[in-house]
Amino acid sequence: MNNPLLKITNLELGFNTFQGEHKILHGLNIHIKAGERVALVGESGSGKSVTARIILGMFDELTSANFSGDILFNEQRLDLMTKAQKHSLRGKEISMIFQDPTSSLNPTFKIGQQFYEVLRTANPKIKKQAANKIAIDWLHKVAITDADRVLNSYAFQLSGGMNQRVMIAMALVNKPSLLLADEPGTALDVTVQAQTLNLMRELVTQENTAVLFISHNLGVVREFADRVYIIYKGRIVEQGKTHDIFDNPQHPYTQALMAAVPRITGGGIPEIDDTSERYYDPIFIHKGGEEIGDPV
Amino acid sequence: MNNTILFAKNINKVFGKGKDTVQALSDVTFGLQQGECLAIVGESGSGKSTIANVILGIFPPTSGEITFLNEKLLPERSLMLKKQIQFVQQNPLSALNPKKTIGASIKLALDVHNIGDKSDRGQIIDTLLLEVGLPIEFKHRLPAALSGGQRQRVSIARALACEPKIIVLDEPTSALDVLVQARILNLLNKLRKERGISYIFITHDLAVVRNIANNVCVFNQGKIVEYATTDVIFNNPKQQYTRQLISAIPVIDKSEQILRNKLSEAHNAQF
């Protein structure tokens, strides 16, 4: 338990453009323990989605991208792995849920077929019937009662909320140790989003899956995560336990974010700077948020 | 109701023909006062965008009528009426022509409605840009050189250029980051007070509504479920659906949590 499941150290990323290098990440340090739900919160362009993509190795073939830093997953250096090694992790050890469930599912295959493919990545010898049984079982877990109909449907025949549940089931069916959730359900209605997030939280707790939850929505993060990293322009500015961050934000940027969120209790919206020198202040780490064994 | 500027009466809208029809709006009635911000709230498919399009005259209602200052709005609107009801869209990226400078986009409104002398129009554009909080130099820039929030300010300036009585705002901040959203909402509030314009604010975000609207229409499946002042909607909603919507909002502080719990208890008590 002492070593984190995922440990990202001093991650930097830049892109070569015709105006020189454009830096996206300025040395991120992130760790996630087994079974922990960690949120990475930031605005558009902060580098939060890019971080998830790096973990999945999606920029590896891009010659214009420059990396540095270590990514340690389960004691293995993810950043040094070959494409094949990484590929064998994906879908099995690490899985992912994206923003728009309907477009993340393949429109030309039935849900059942896609489930089968996902199960085959973990167990290439699995029979169709066995796969079907597991799929039905998992669809029940995400509160889909008419699993047979869903497995025989295409993604476009189902509602957004239904597709999101299917995505959650597919992401968890191989019992990954890490789930990357990039703005899950942002494309859905608020009520549907609330339901699916509750479901997802229950399931990952049950299965002891660690989650890196990427979002811009502070309210959603507060309800989902154990621990929070706030990211601003490629720098982590504050991290700590969720209630510490929300009840007692310390970094000027976090404070501005919190103040800017409109409240359902009213009170108007204060005048807040959308940019400020103080947002670049050094990181604030709440007690209990630091790395185990790390001197702080 | 003596200050009513726009009144929608028994609006119905049916899409499609024969068997495949969808009733997008049924029997929608509401009024808009001078200087009021009326929020139209609902989830996807609730009809909130349809009512916006009907008010803007993009398509006519199947039945029912809209009156603007006691004048009935017909399917083919005069230039004078078009000028009075303007629009700010959700996506600031697509709302501005990528090949035209900011200045040219705003100038279109002045040219079409013949506002100000030709020689003064540059001056008017400068004033509008300053009013929405943008530097004057921006008029020479293309939209690609602006951030999302800045583009949304340009869209607002363009709507103001027509000197309208009403602006329909379709999710004007939902594509923006929360810090930028706060600034745009404040700008909208300021403009409404200074110019006495009325807003029809269409959104799915109830937390935003709480802080900007005077009255709220909650839409569900093409019908108005609840129509009341913002205070009543949030503190003492009459309808179960409204409570359900508010209970689903993710909140960030304790007093919000208390309010939400209170409403969802009331919601559960109904069963």
Place this chain on the structure above:
Amino acid sequence: MKKIFYQLTSNPMSLLGVILVSIVILSAIFADFITPFPEHRGAIVDFSNFNQPPHWPNIFGTDLVGRDLFTRIIYAYRISLILGFVVLVISVPIGVSIGLVAGYMGGWTETILMRITDVFLSIPPLVLAMSVMGLLEPSLFNGMMAVTIMWWPWYTRLVYNLTRSETQEGYVLAAEIIGASKFHIIFREILPNCWASIITKMALDLGFVILIAASLSFLGLGVQAPTPDLGSMVAEGGNYLPDSWWLVIFPALAILIAVFGFNLLGDALREILGGEE
């Protein structure tokens, strides 16, 4: 502009395209100065020096009546380019306007305009041009007319599809709500957003027009003697293969360079202009 130039020259294939096209265009413009025997573009006979393989000063050799082949190829470029430009200058505005109007107006206007376009598109281009040329007298002017008639519908198709998707954009709706005229929306709002694709296609098409013109004259239906033309040079020279190989190889290479160059340039432009936000 600077950015486009940077992108054009940073990729080796696009750079090659720029160089080839520049060679073709510059040599056509300055033909009078760079060719050794400008008078050979006309009807001149020099039997003392006929059908000679490449040698100094006739670096590409001479043709059957003793004219310098290099000179004639460069002047043929000039004719081809003029023909290409004229064809595009006439067919692009027609095709683009029809596409814009059909795409924006929709309804009956769209149906009628696009069905007419489809009729033209359904006839293979070369067949259409050949039948027109067969009816009329073969000449440079008629060649241009024939190629123009078959060329505009392609621009209509292209611009129609672009317009259909641009019409969905918020800025078109914004202009409608402000109350701008249809004319303004079509030509001042939508058209500027189509230029990138139109210019790309024009660059590609210059190569194809040259090729089509060469094909027509190869069949004896295009430019008539003594005006130099790449297609007729290849056709005539073909009778004397393999002994007088230069009569075919050099004009054919000239066609290849022009078509290849314009294609590379078109592809590069498509990538650069299409990749913009």
